Amino acid sequence: MSNPFITPDALIQHWQGHRRLTRRVIEAFPEDKLFDFSVGGMRPFGALALEMLAIGVPMLRGIVSSTWETDFGRDPRPKSEILRTWDEHTKEMDALWAKIPPQRFQETMKAFGQYEGKVHDLLLYAIDNEVHHRGQGFVYLRALGIEPPAFYERN
Amino acid sequence: MSNPFITPDALIQHWQGHRRLTRRVIEAFPEDKLFDFSVGGMRPFGALALEMLAIGVPMLRGIVSSTWETDFGRDPRPKSEILRTWDEHTKEMDALWAKIPPQRFQETMKAFGQYEGKVHDLLLYAIDNEVHHRGQGFVYLRALGIEPPAFYERN
Numbered sequence: 001m002s003n004p005f006i007t008p009d010a011l012i013q014h015w016q017g018h019r020r021l022t023r024r025v026i027e028a029f030p031e032d033k034l035f036d037f038s039v040g041g042m043r044p045f046g047a048l049a050l051e052m053l054a055i056g057v058p059m060l061r062g063i064v065s066s067t068w069e070t071d072f073g074r075d076p077r078p079k080s081e082i083l084r085t086w087d088e089h090t091k092e093m094d095a096l097w098a099k100i101p102p103q104r105f106q107e108t109m110k111a112f113g114q115y116e117g118k119v120h121d122l123l124l125y126a127i128d129n130e131v132h133h134r135g136q137g138f139v140y141l142r143a144l145g146i147e148p149p150a151f152y153e154r155n
Numbered sequence: 156m157s158n159p160f161i162t163p164d165a166l167i168q169h170w171q172g173h174r175r176l177t178r179r180v181i182e183a184f185p186e187d188k189l190f191d192f193s194v195g196g197m198r199p200f201g202a203l204a205l206e207m208l209a210i211g212v213p214m215l216r217g218i219v220s221s222t223w224e225t226d227f228g229r230d231p232r233p234k235s236e237i238l239r240t241w242d243e244h245t246k247e248m249d250a251l252w253a254k255i256p257p258q259r260f261q262e263t264m265k266a267f268g269q270y271e272g273k274v275h276d277l278l279l280y281a282i283d284n285e286v287h288h289r290g291q292g293f294v295y296l297r298a299l300g301i302e303p304p305a306f307y308e309r310n
Contacts, residue, residue, distance in 0.1 A: 003257035004159030005166040006275040014279055039194055040297025102158035120161040124169055125307075131283050132306060135290025142195025151287060152280075 008105060012097045015127050016090065017154030022052065022130055023086055024149040025137045026079065035076040039136075039143050048133040049082055050074050055126050057089045059111060060096035063104060063119055068112045163260060167252045170282050171245065172309030177207065177285055178241055179304040180292045181234065190231040194291075194298050203288040204237055205229050210281050212244045214266060215251035218259060218274055223267045 006014070026034075026049050034046035054072035062068040105123075110116040117125075138148040161169070181189075181204050189201035209227035217223040260278075265271040272280075293303040 003163065003260070005161050005163045005260050006159070006279070008158070008160045010273070010275065011160040014276065018283070039294050040299075042294060042297050105158070105160050118165070120165060121169065124161070128173070128286050129306070131286040132290040132293070135287040136294050138287070139194050139197060139291050139294040142197050144195075151284070 008097070008100070008102065011123070012094065015123075016093070018127060018130055018134075019056075019086070019090060019093075021149060021151070021154055022049070022134050023083065025134055025141070026082060026086065028141055028146055028148060029079065029137075030144070030146075031079050033140075033144060034079055034082075037140060037144065039140055042136060045133075045137045045140055046076055046079075046082065047074065048136065049086075052130050052133065053082075053085055053089060055129060057092050057096065059122065059126050060093055060100075062111055063109065063122070064096050064099045066109070070112055163252070163255070163257065166278070167249065170278075171248070173282060173285055173289075174211075174241070174245060174248075176304060176306070176309055177204070177289050178238065180289055180296070181237060181241065183296055183301055183303060184234065184292075185299070185301075186234050188295075188299060189234055189237075192295060192299065194295055197291060200288075200292040200295055201231055201234075201237065202229065203292065204241075207285050207288065208237075208240055208244060210284060212247050212251065214277065214281050215248055215255075217266055218264065218277070219251050219254045221264070225267055 026045070029045055033044075034049075035044045038044045050072070051074075054070075054074065058069045058072060100119075105118075105120045107119055108116065109119055109122065111122045115122065115125075138151075141148045181200070184200055188199075189204075190199050193199045205227070206229075209225075209229065213224045213227060255274075260273075260275045262274055263271060264274055264277065266277045270277065270280075293306075296303045
């Protein structure tokens with residue numbers, strides 16, 4: 001095995017930094033705009049946040065246990081409930097990450113029964129999907145006249 | 156050093172996959188909308204694409220040589236010229252990547268004289284910035300009534 005680009009420890013820290021920023025974007029939305037506002041006919045940001053929740057922890061559970069759950073609810077809900085789930089998932093992600101066998105990241109798995117790839121690519125896809133949709137959220141906030149949180153701030 | 160999350164070879168392939176998708180997003184914009192359209196007062200996508208060009212290759216040059224160039228032009232230009240530069244940078248990125256000493260990714264550098272961090276974090280920041288702004292571009296395209304390329308397609 002060659003030198004790493006990045007270690008598993010540094011990668012989960014990187015992901016959690018993104019999640020702290022995404023949490024601030026969820027918080028920045030007015031309650032009544034989370035599921036009732038979008039641009040260009042796209043999904044509202046609340047739906048995108050629920051998609052992130054449906055991917056992160058379920059992906060990690062699958063990587064740890066090879067059991068893929070796809071039944072995470074997508075019904076609109078209050079912002080406070082989304083943030084509470086977000087915080088629960090933050091802790092669960094750290095706990096699950098610690099259970100991933102070190103060699104697993106280079107192995108191939110079929111996520112959710114349909115997306116086959118190297119585990120590191122599956123995880124980067126989950127992170128990229130969050131960054132991509134959060135970028136949409138930045139546009140929605142600007143269109144609402146709200147200043148989004150700073151992209152570079154991850155603490 | 157612990158097991159890698161991902162190797163340098165896999166990471167540059169991952170980045171180049173993103174760059175292929177971003178190239179398709181640039182291509183999808185009508186010529187007259189690249190520098191003259193945005194949503195919510197944000198920068199137009201042409202300006203975002205030039206920012207990506209100002210970060211990618213200059214970042215890699217800096218990581219290889221410790222010389223940080225910040226003079227990449229930001230003036231509006233024809234789409235064909237942006238795509239030509241994009242393709243030149245694609246090749247240059249592969250060439251520069253091959254010159255990065257394997258241990259460099261774990262070292263700390265100060266990018267462009269002001270952003271200090273582990274090299275892997277500096278590189279992930281460059282990729283995340285591309286994904287973030289490309290997500291904005293997806294919204295601009297939808298607002299223009301144009302179907303964006305598929306997010307999951309990276310070939």
